[in-house]
Amino acid sequence: MPEKDLRVELLSLTPNALELIFAAFRQCYHAGFVADMWPKLLSGEIDKDKQDQFVSKILESGHDSPIEHVSFTFAIEGISRACSHQIVRHRIASYSQQSQRYVAESDMDYIIPPAIKKIPEARARFEKFMDEVGSAYNDLREILVAAGRESKANEDARFVLPQAAETKMVVTMNCRSLMHFFNLRCCQRAQWEVRIMADKMLKICKEEFPAIFRHGGARCEQLGYCPESERFACGRYPTLKELTENK
Incomplete structure (x- = not known):
């Protein structure tokens, strides 16, 4: 039952993201049909810097619904169930999370809060309890299997697992939802674990799509x-x- 470290990886970003958002914004203010403009955007006839400046200018006006056309998909591991419960409260998103029903937790990884980790006595008690939980989980699975509930053993034994249990998930959010997510979760008042994860996601977003996320982060920064x-x-x-x- 080792401690697990956080890892955030970008799996996918909507192709031609800047061109797509530029086209969506332009359609709002353009008398013509942006599909006629699309080949020029893809070929580079319309300069990317001009697209960037146009998008930034419109965003500053408060018009941000067109950025919903672009989505990011992240793979995340090394977060606790306590953290994942917070993430899934963001409703305009798609989630695929590792199941404790189908994936056995016989050698459960876990997350230790920094405040506990830095106090030797607290860390020792925490790790002792994690060992106790692991032992109880494995005992229950064995008992349930022996009682004929082999296919259901995981889903019943999981009831003893703690919120510290590590989980993995795939998360997809559009840019508008991500901006809202960063507004809340990059704030100093956000819980430490989800804030660290959000900061890692924001760093990736800024690198991949600065036109939208250069001003992303806690609401106070904007x-x-x-x-x-x-x-x-x-x-x-x-x-x-x-x-x-x-x-």
Whole structure:
């Protein structure tokens, strides 16, 4: 039952992403049919820098629905079930997660919170409990198999598994959903594990598609102030109340 490290890999990005979003934006403001423009976009007749500038300018106006036409697909491993429960709350996305019903957890990997890891006594107790869970899981599976529930042993024994259990998943989100995801999950108030994962995803998005994600991240970075109340603000940016009171 070893500790598992986080890994985020990009599996797929919609082909011709910049051209597609440029075409979608142009159709909103163009009298003609963008399908006639498409061959020019693919051939490079319309400069990519001009496409980038046009898309950025429209995004600054607050018009962002056309970026939904482009999606990213990530493979993620080394996150806890506690983290995956947070991720799947983002509804405009597609998820495929490793099943504890069909995949045996006989040698369960797990995630240790940093606050526990840095305290030797806490880490020792945590790891001892993980060993106890693993032992209970394997004992239950053996008992269930012996009782004739071999095909169902995993799905019943899994009830003792903790939220620390490591999981793997494939996640697909369109750019608009990703921007919202980063607004919330890159915030300092987000839970540490999902924030680290979101930061890794954002780094990939910025490298692959800077036209959209160069300003991605916590909401405060785009607004220039913290949208939280004074009670919840981390202090990195002034709150809106502080800004208005200082004017």
